[in-house]
Amino acid sequence: MRIAVCPGSFDPVTRGHLDIIERAAGMFDKVIVAVLNNSGKNSLFTIEERIELLKSTCAHIENVEVDTFPRLLIDYMKQKNASVIVKGLRAVSDFEYEMQMALMNRKLAPSIETVFLMTNSRYSFLSSSLVREVARLGGDITGMVPELIQEEIYKRFS
Numbered sequence: 001m002r003i004a005v006c007p008g009s010f011d012p013v014t015r016g017h018l019d020i021i022e023r024a025a026g027m028f029d030k031v032i033v034a035v036l037n038n039s040g041k042n043s044l045f046t047i048e049e050r051i052e053l054l055k056s057t058c059a060h061i062e063n064v065e066v067d068t069f070p071r072l073l074i075d076y077m078k079q080k081n082a083s084v085i086v087k088g089l090r091a092v093s094d095f096e097y098e099m100q101m102a103l104m105n106r107k108l109a110p111s112i113e114t115v116f117l118m119t120n121s122r123y124s125f126l127s128s129s130l131v132r133e134v135a136r137l138g139g140d141i142t143g144m145v146p147e148l149i150q151e152e153i154y155k156r157f158s
């Protein structure tokens, strides 16, 4: 069984994330969406909230599970028997950081591959941090996050 992991902070999950998760689910037997347990002062949602929101967002995708990991991604991957890390690439600006992480992960665990999916161009401008900022400042985030996430974000700032 080919198991892939889509790791991230998902604070909040955006439509760009969902697009990558859905496409990964079509490529692998099982996809684990793994939320890094790094709840900081500036987090919008707690880890538990992010997991619940991701579970609702991904409920329509049969072979997707949602989980959290506390430390090194590759240790979590080994524990789950997962062999592929799936990341989305939005623009050249993502590339340097993503390449560094992919090469570090390969150094730490040569048998684990990182696969990059080009983001859907409709979402190439999207990031969780910008969505948080726009929502915090009262802007309209319609279409940027799944509808149920949008409601939760507005509740948070109302």
Ligand code: PNS
Pocket: 007, 008, 009, 010, 036, 071, 072, 073, 074, 100, 101, 102, 104, 105
């Ligand atoms: O959504 P993000 O914040 O861009 O996700 C970054 C994430 C969680 C994928 C990355 O920070 C990560 O894998 N962290 C786990 C710690 C780790 O394994 N570090 C070494 C990788 S180079």
